[in-house]
Amino acid sequence: xxFIAFWGTSQDSATYSLGIDLNYHPQDFFFHVRGQFSKxxxxxxxxxxxxxxxxxxxxxxxxxxxxxxxxxFGFTNxxxxxxxxxxxxxxxxxxxxSGHPFIHTTESFLACRLAVGTRNKLALNAxxxxxxxxxxxxxxxxxxxxxxxxYFFGLTYYHAF
Amino acid sequence: MRSKFLxxxxxxxxxxxxxxxxxFPGTQxxxxxxxxxxxxxxxxxxxxxxxxxxxxxxxxIKIVEVDVQLSLDGTFWLFHDPDLDKExxxxxxxxxxxxxxxxxxxxxxxxxxxxxxxxxxxxxxxxVILLLDLKESDGTTNGLIDSTRMLQALxxxxxxxxxxxxxxxxxxxxxxxxxxxxxxxxxxxxxxANHFLNDQQAALMDGATFRNTDMxxxxxxxxxxxxxxxVLYDVxxxxxxxxxxxKNPDYLLTDDIKATLIEKYK
Numbered sequence: 001x002x003f004i005a006f007w008g009t010s011q012d013s014a015t016y017s018l019g020i021d022l023n024y025h026p027q028d029f030f031f032h033v034r035g036q037f038s039k040x041x042x043x044x045x046x047x048x049x050x051x052x053x054x055x056x057x058x059x060x061x062x063x064x065x066x067x068x069x070x071x072x073f074g075f076t077n078x079x080x081x082x083x084x085x086x087x088x089x090x091x092x093x094x095x096x097x098s099g100h101p102f103i104h105t106t107e108s109f110l111a112c113r114l115a116v117g118t119r120n121k122l123a124l125n126a127x128x129x130x131x132x133x134x135x136x137x138x139x140x141x142x143x144x145x146x147x148x149x150x151y152f153f154g155l156t157y158y159h160a161f
Numbered sequence: 162m163r164s165k166f167l168x169x170x171x172x173x174x175x176x177x178x179x180x181x182x183x184x185f186p187g188t189q190x191x192x193x194x195x196x197x198x199x200x201x202x203x204x205x206x207x208x209x210x211x212x213x214x215x216x217x218x219x220x221x222i223k224i225v226e227v228d229v230q231l232s233l234d235g236t237f238w239l240f241h242d243p244d245l246d247k248e249x250x251x252x253x254x255x256x257x258x259x260x261x262x263x264x265x266x267x268x269x270x271x272x273x274x275x276x277x278x279x280x281x282x283x284x285x286x287x288x289v290i291l292l293l294d295l296k297e298s299d300g301t302t303n304g305l306i307d308s309t310r311m312l313q314a315l316x317x318x319x320x321x322x323x324x325x326x327x328x329x330x331x332x333x334x335x336x337x338x339x340x341x342x343x344x345x346x347x348x349x350x351x352x353x354a355n356h357f358l359n360d361q362q363a364a365l366m367d368g369a370t371f372r373n374t375d376m377x378x379x380x381x382x383x384x385x386x387x388x389x390x391x392v393l394y395d396v397x398x399x400x401x402x403x404x405x406x407x408k409n410p411d412y413l414l415t416d417d418i419k420a421t422l423i424e425k426y427k
Contacts, residue, residue, distance in 0.1 A: 058399045148204045148205065
């Protein structure tokens with residue numbers, strides 16, 4: 001098991017990539033634009049996006065932003081597997097006139113990415129983890145949070161520069 | 162350049178301060194099976210305490226529907242399906258199970274919420290309507306629960322809850338007069354407007370519940386014209402939610418609270 005960390009190929013020079021992805025999440029389908037920085041085995045992504053159903057089909061912007069950090073196992077030059085951690089934040093304004101329309105969600109995921117390609121890459125992603133939804137509770141008459149488990153599946157396209 | 166910047170800033174400010182408009186003031190929003198049934202966007206399993214608390218956390222939720230079944234010990238438990246096997250860690254049916262057995266069960270969901278009694282819900286309703294969808298099967302193929310035990314349980318629930326309104330959905334139309342005497346408003350779960358309006362007991366009922374797809378706007382208006390209330394349910398997609406709200410029912414029991422709030426307040 002120890003040697004698995006040194007298994008396969010790694011890249012000594014830093015690589016910058018831009019990507020787009022589509023994720024299924026219990027709350028919505030999310031579209032993200034992302035930037036990736038990778039050096040040796042360390043891979044970091046930052047992304048910004050929105051919920052498609054709420055933003056496009058309901059006309060209410062549902063933004064999300066997040067950060068992935070993972071460790072890349074390169075099996076060959078064109079195939080890699082990257083277990084990673086994701087933290088993300090999303091936000092929704094329900095416009096409920098009660099004076100407390102905002103719903104904030106923070107999530108973290110243990111996830112994995114299987115990527116195929118060299119300069120142009122396609123990656124399958126999946127993850128599961130805890131989430132906290134923060135909002136005003138009309139019954140308790142104070143701000144509170146709701147704990148839950150969430151998951152996602154996604155497909156990402158990267159172009160390396 | 163500076164005046165352009167000021168103009169854009171004022172425009173953004175004007176839009177962000179815009180008074181939100183209730184597009185459907187005649188329709189009040191409710192949670193179906195607490196906060197949604199058979200829908201991935203619901204944070205919790207239907208009919209769980211977590212889902213009830215979540216639904217109640219929204220100021221716009223004025224009615225919460227729960228599915229209730231009577232156990233062998235005469236206690237109402239919240240559970241939707243006829244059988245325990247698919248959604249919970251138990252087997253058999255609620256009417257054929259004891260309270261001791263049911264209290265050890267939880268749902269097969271990521272959160273593993275526990276099955277709860279009706280009287281595990283907070284007693285203070287704080288002004289909302291609690292709508293009990295009464296599942297009347299006794300757990301056998303065609304049998305129905307005993308009326309005396311059912312009425313005793315309803316009276317017990319009536320005495321437990323405070324500060325709100327209790328209403329009940331009947332799927333059979335049995336004992337409507339007796340149920341009303343215990344202080345419940347009664348709704349009939351009907352297939353469509355004609356089914357309800359032609360029912361001999363319709364005059365005794367306060368209204369009826371219908372699947373959204375079974376009713377047109379004219380059907381809703383026809384039922385409302387008789388002085389009865391209309392509750393629509395079974396809406397999940399934004400399109401379905403919008404179509405239900407446009408029919409102008411008295412209540413919409415939604416499976417996606419957030420999507421419904423977005424449609425209602427634009």
